[in-house]
Amino acid sequence: MILSTELRGKHMGFAWGQGNIFVYETLFKATGSGSPFIHEVRKDEDIYSPILRKLFNESHHIFVGLQTIREDLPSKNKKPQFVSISKNYRSVIRACMEELQQVAVSTKNAEMSVQYGNQVSILLAIELIWNLCEVLFIDAAPAGSLLLHLLDWVRLHKADVDEKARDVLQSDSPAEHRDYWDVVVSYVLQGRLDEARQMLGKKATLTPAANNIFKMMDNLLSKMPFYNPGGTQTLTEFDVKWRHWHEEVDRCLQDNSFASNQHLEVLCKILLGDEDTLLEHKDLLGTWYHFLVSRLLFCHPTVKPTELHYYAQSCMTMFLDSRSAPEPLDSILLAAFEFDIHQVIKDCSIALNNWWFVAHLTDLLDHCKLLQSHNLHFGSNLREFLLLEYASGLFTHHSLWQLAVDYFDHCLEFGRVYLELQIERVPLDTERKALKVLRICEQRQMSEQVRSICKIMAMRALRNNRLGSALSWSIRAKDAAFATLISERFLQDYCAKGTFSDLDLIDNLGPAMLLSDRLTFLGKYREFHKLYGEKRFKEAAKLLLSLMTAKIAPRSFWMTLLTDALPLLEQKEVIFSADQTYELMFCLEELTSSLNTPSSDSDKSMQEEDVELTKVELLRLALSRNLAMAIVKEGTVET
């Protein structure tokens, strides 16, 4: 959000960056002074927080594990696995939340403290929603267990009861603490009847005169039936038992048994599920969904999933009265109670500034086969769309881009295309990073990207005059054109200096030599020099000739090669055979005829032309002499 007030009322221009927008003041009129500032607006601040980073890393680990669950098992067997994965996600959120909470409390910077506090509340809300989705959608508890799960859900998110209870119990006289009855009522509202009974026991011992009614209440509390999913009792049997108990409580109320103690009477009314009494304790309930669960606990514990939304809607209306519009969190939870998964995802996407939550939740729900495959206008389904958005956001981060790769891998339709576009934009400061990126591309057979990255590295090396490095990059990319370019540079260096640089590379090219003609020539030419140096003249001569006749050498280099042949021709011993000499002569004639054509450089200086002519004459002389000696030698019969 742009918080700068100085920008209000001014014309603004903007330009897109990668993951951010640059905003600046501009003027539509020609007059007036402008401001020299450019503001950078980052779309997603969260990924830069070091604590939240752990959330992204750990959830990535869980995500990858989820994708590799075997597909062949029927959905029914996989449900416990999905529930456990959902719990993993939630525990990661909780761990992050606790750490943020610690930092928020300990930091001295007030602004940071507020920011951390905000992040904690967002994470709290996220975990609340996720937990509810797990209960309703993934675990999909049937009637009976449903209420028990909802009770757990509420208990988990209302921690202040335990804090208050601790305060009360640690005081000198717990039964006379001012929060005592609040604690008892809160326990009952959450269905924690054993703890309520324990608390009540303390009061009972203090007022022995009222022993009877305390005993009666204790009795009622102990007899309240709770459904046992693993037991042998069916839901109907439980329902009957529960109605029995409900009637007994009603009788106690009608008999005015608790009239002498208004607190116990209130408790009795709560046990009956009296709405007005429940609503009187709004401050203890805190939220409309706590009200909903408590009401269901005491009115309709066998509620079916399909009936939930009636109760949810009415509870929300009763609890919130008409002060203001419901908050985003409320409408999301309501949508969840209505089992409208798409609405939940849509509302969450709008309310949150980061795609993390919706992407992971949708992916999990998709694995549970709970999302109907909607075809969105751009062809992919909802899960893929959200994952792509999330991963694209990750890619803009200087470090988290590696996580995004796995997310793209598991988006079957468009993931690869997105990855191909994004991977080329990772900044490559060091060779090590470039090699990592290359490995990612090579593993996925993205040959275009491999070539492009190698070319970038090769160009950079070339610019820094690291010819060896550049050559090794172009060999890796199998880029013939670039290899040719670099070989030309090497050859130019040789012509200029008379010696080769970077011999260690050229000598050890191996099969990579065949990548480009020029590269092959370079390697073979160097081999010629080595053979000459080792005085293996016959082999050197053969190689030299083959370079020209096999047309490996470029025409421009033939003069140099022929000049190299001169010392071999001048040797006392005959090295070139007669046939070889004829071929050399042929090459020379070919060369001179092309040089004499009118299209050749006419603005060569007189001196250069003289030098050329002298060279040619010397060669002709040497070749003729060699031919003579060779014919004689070959014609001689050894006796």
Add this chain to the structure above:
Amino acid sequence: MENINAKYVSQKISKTRWCPVSYSSLQQPEVFATGSWDNEDNKVSIWSIGNHNNSGLEDGFEGDPQILCEHKHGGDVLDLQFLDQERMVSASSTGAVTIFRYHPNTHTISVLQHWARAHSYPCDNAPCTALVCSSPEIVTVGEDGRIVVFRADQEGAVRVIENADSSTIHAVTYLKTTEVLTVNSIGQLKLWDLRQQSSSPSQILSL
């Protein structure tokens, strides 16, 4: 099998090294250093896994690394080596080589020496890819194909072998106290004798 302990630390770690313990003590090392990479602000940190304050030997907390101190580092940490028990050297992607000193009493890290352009191109920075120490000598290699020898107590470089390699040198190690071995990106091992003044390797081996 022993438990494996995993801890998320909000940064990508490139190198970890145990802090060397004195030869007389028979204990295992408890302190280690890490260097981070691929961050906007990289750091060199020291961690400990000993049980100092908590007397409870719960399995969950034994061996959980606690951070003792950290120091910012310019550029990615491409290599990290301990010079002796208190000093460590880092090789940076900006081409810098830095000696840090860890003070165990105050749990702080300070910079002893910093050679900013140990490795560079004529008009750009070249990452220093690896280094090896044999106190007080430090040998570093980089993407510029140079081998540089430093001494921990001297300001400038003791010896620079220019153009030791035409491609990037990826790693270096000591064979003997006077000989180092380097490997480059085309797979060649080169043996260098530091006693000789020549700029060419005494041996080249191809893989």
